[in-house]
Amino acid sequence: MxxxxxxxxxxxxxxxxxxxxxxxxxxxxxxxxxxxxxxxxxxxxxxxxxxxxxxxxxxxxxxxxxxxxxxxxxxxxxxxxxxxxxxxxxxxxxxxxxxxxxxxxxxxxxxxxxxxxxxxxxxxxxxxxxxxxxxxxxxxxxxxxxxxxxxxHKEILDKALDTLRMELNLMPIGYNLLPEKFTIPELQKLYETILDKKLDRRNFLRKITNIGILSKLDEKKSNVAHKAPNLYSFDKEKYEEVLKIGLNQGW
Amino acid sequence: MxxxxxxxxxxxxxxxxxxxxxxxxxxxxxxxxxxxxxxxxxxxxxxxxxxxxxxxxxxxxxxxxxxxxxxxxxxxxxxxxxxxxxxxxxxxxxxxxxxxxxxxxxxxxxxxxxxxxxxxxxxxxxxxxxxxxxxxxxxxxxxxxxxxxxxxHKEILDKALDTLRMELNLMPIGYNLLPEKFTIPELQKLYETILDKKLDRRNFLRKITNIGILSKLDEKKSNVAHKAPNLYSFDKEKYEEVLKIGLNQGW
DNA sequence: CCTTAATGTGTTATAATGACGCAATGTAAT
DNA sequence: ATTACATTGCGTCATTATAACACATTAAGG
Structure with a gap:
């Protein structure tokens, strides 16, 4: 090759x-x-x-x-x-x-x-x-x-992760990294993993749902220990829209 | 050449x-x-x-x-x-x-x-x-x-301006674009020009001073129409610090 | 059936933001 | 000199966003 x-x-x-x-x-x-x-x-x-x-x-x-x-x-x-x-x-x-x-x-x-x-x-x-x-x-x-x-390549990888972390503040992430149906805790763990930082469950839920890119499904995740979390999917249309205009306007 | x-x-x-x-x-x-x-x-x-x-x-x-x-x-x-x-x-x-x-x-x-x-x-x-x-x-x-x-080159220029606009939300700008001594209205006009958008005077002052990168000088701009605005300079040390850590933490 | 470890929902205090009001100051017109 | 006017500086208030935390709910497992 x-x-x-x-x-x-x-x-x-x-x-x-x-x-x-x-x-x-x-x-x-x-x-x-x-x-x-x-x-x-x-x-x-x-x-x-x-x-x-x-x-x-x-x-x-x-x-x-x-x-x-x-x-x-x-x-x-x-x-x-x-x-x-x-x-x-x-x-x-x-x-x-x-x-x-x-x-x-x-x-x-x-x-x-x-x-x-x-x-x-x-x-x-x-x-x-x-x-x-x-x-x-x-x-x-x-x-x-x-x-x-x-x-x-380590430098390149680090820079990519830095960029991803920064862009997490500018656009929604998850559509390409998660399966079609997922739970809020899963999405939160994705964010926590990328940022290498613990986030508050309840504040995360409020903030992520306020963006308006999630659809709550009438379905719970099965075969899980403890309380079964609700399943969500991304509202592709709104997701794409937010991807375009961005999350924070700043000034 | x-x-x-x-x-x-x-x-x-x-x-x-x-x-x-x-x-x-x-x-x-x-x-x-x-x-x-x-x-x-x-x-x-x-x-x-x-x-x-x-x-x-x-x-x-x-x-x-x-x-x-x-x-x-x-x-x-x-x-x-x-x-x-x-x-x-x-x-x-x-x-x-x-x-x-x-x-x-x-x-x-x-x-x-x-x-x-x-x-x-x-x-x-x-x-x-x-x-x-x-x-x-x-x-x-x-x-x-x-x-x-x-x-x-037009595409390149546009992309550069887009990047600048985005980075305006992530870091302080102005140190390299303004003379050493400048007024808040001048800095505001710089922001307005880059963003192509009007900003509120009073809210801008509050926000920009809260960042903590400005030093108010004991001096006013001379030879200006109307009320003479105060002169400021950048606190280089704090400016560099904010440049490193960024403005908005987001998540 | 009770403990445990998760999830779902809500509350409260604090901080940030957006939309204004008004006095102070210097220029320019009368 | 006096007044009108544009601009600056400082402050208020309602709204929204954020951070920290309390409590009830749900399912698994001993």
Whole structure:
């Protein structure tokens, strides 16, 4: 795959890549989809290169889609990373030897790559982590237990989470991270997990319902310990509306 | 200049550029620093290319500095633009002929360029718009009277303003856009101009002073019609602190 | 059947916001 | 000089939002 790209490098934007921070939510944990190439010691964010005939947003969708199989989810560009030495220890000649790529073609890879960061929010249960070949492992990892990552991928991940936390104040979140029917406590735990902070149950309920994006269903969650919580779903129309205009007007 | 870059294109990141939206404030108008190359009909944002041995942030500082002469001001990356055809009508062979660049070297320019957008807030009065050569005009233009721009520069400018408006709710603004001593009405007009919205005088005063970033000076503005307003300055220390932690906590 | 650990609903004090009123001040017109 | 006028500075009040907390309800399990 990488070999194909390098050998057809004239079809790809040089020195530019895309990395996706794909968030999911499960077992009250914020998960991140990470990849490990078998021969490598470290994990990395799913990424890809940009065909010269594709918009960068389209290329990002391709990356997300190839790893998760989902389409039409929340995907947003958040920052671009371009320190001089960000990949100088990584894309070195060993890879080219390993992939049996001739030196002239290989030069395409041996330069500083600037990478455009996107983050996605996806429904954990709808995703089957998809390894594109047998040499790599794709896995959901709790964001609190992320192992050492290649290059500056930790920095990229942190920035994505910072952005997500900030955008939590500007727009509703949850539609893409929760199943269709969910309970208020579940939604609250999502918020608490993202923010890494305890919230008051009762105040949370009031605030979240006041936004007007929730529909209370005439149905309770079954098979739960203690009192069965009510189920809710998002009112997609109002949700989209609030996504557009934003939550806080501020000034 | 462009000729130099193309002829030494191996020293520059291929297919990648930087564009700066430089905001200033004067006469109660939000100004944008724009450039017009004499032979061109349209204006453009000041931009530049990225030396392979420079961080992208450093390259952005270079662009800003070369046009304004200022250093250490507010400069922030806000988005990266990479539609497939964003520059296909612009960087064409005519330019290469005009610059007398041989075809092989010129290929560097004839591809899709992805551009990283930065926006800067600078003190209008401290800037001397600096044209790098006689063929170009550098000018402050009221953001409401921005003429047609090349490529997708209008889109970039709009996105920068959107970002600025959003960040107005997250952090204090003004330190880089106003002179050292200023009045509350001036600061309010800055906010009103950026937001394109009238604010209540009295509520603005209360809110802005409650942030705790202003120092009331024992001095009034002179030579003004009507009642002389008090002068204020920013408490740099508290300002920086609020910049870090942010204004609204939200959740 | 009682304990336990959740959920659902409400209350109260405090703070933030939005919409105004009015006096003080300096310019400009008469 | 006096007055009209625009603008600043400071304050009020009703409404809304927020934070902290009390209590009843519900289901599971000993």
């Amino acid at each position: 990488l070999k194909d790209i390098i050998e057809n490098s004239e079809n790809y934007q040089p020195g530019l890549s895309i990395d996706c921070v794909i968030f999911g939510f499960h077992d009250n944990q914020l998960k991140v989809l990470l990849i490990k190439v078998d021969k490598s010691q470290k994990w990395s964010l799913p990424g890809g290169f940009i065909p010269v005939d594709q918009d960068i947003d389209t290329a990002a969708i391709t990356v997300l889609n190839s790893r998760t199989g989902v389409e039409g989810v929340f995907l947003r560009q958040f920052a671009t990373f371009g320190k001089v030495n960000r990949n100088e220890q990584h894309f070195d000649k060993k890879i080219l030897e390993y992939l049996k790529i001739e030196e002239e073609k290989g030069k395409w890879l041996l330069r500083r790559f600037v990478t455009i960061g996107y983050y996605a929010l996806v429904d954990f249960l709808k995703i089957i982590p998809n390894s594109m070949n047998r040499n790599e492992t794709v896995e959901w990892i709790d964001h609190k237990e992320v192992p050492e990552l290649i290059l500056d | 462009l000729k130099d870059i193309i002829e030494n294109s191996e020293n520059y990141q291929p297919g990648l550029s930087i564009d700066c939206v430089i905001f200033g404030f004067h006469d109660n108008q939000l100004k944008v620093l724009l450039i017009k190359v004499d032979k061109s009909q349209k204006w453009s944002l000041p931009g530049g290319f990225i030396p392979v041995d420079q961080d992208i942030d450093t390259a952005a500082i270079t662009v800003l500095n070369s046009r304004t002469g200022v250093e250490g001001v507010f400069l922030r990356q806000f988005a990266t633009f990479g539609k497939v055809n964003r520059n296909e009508q612009h960087f064409d062979k005519k330019i290469l002929e005009y610059l007398k660049i041989e075809e092989e070297k010129g290929k560097w320019l004839l591809r899709r360029f992805v551009t990283i957008g930065y926006y800067a807030l600078v003190d209008f009065l401290k800037i001397i718009p600096n044209s790098m050569n006689r063929n170009e005009t550098v000018e402050w233009i009221d953001h409401k009277e921005v003429p047609e721009l090349i490529l997708d």
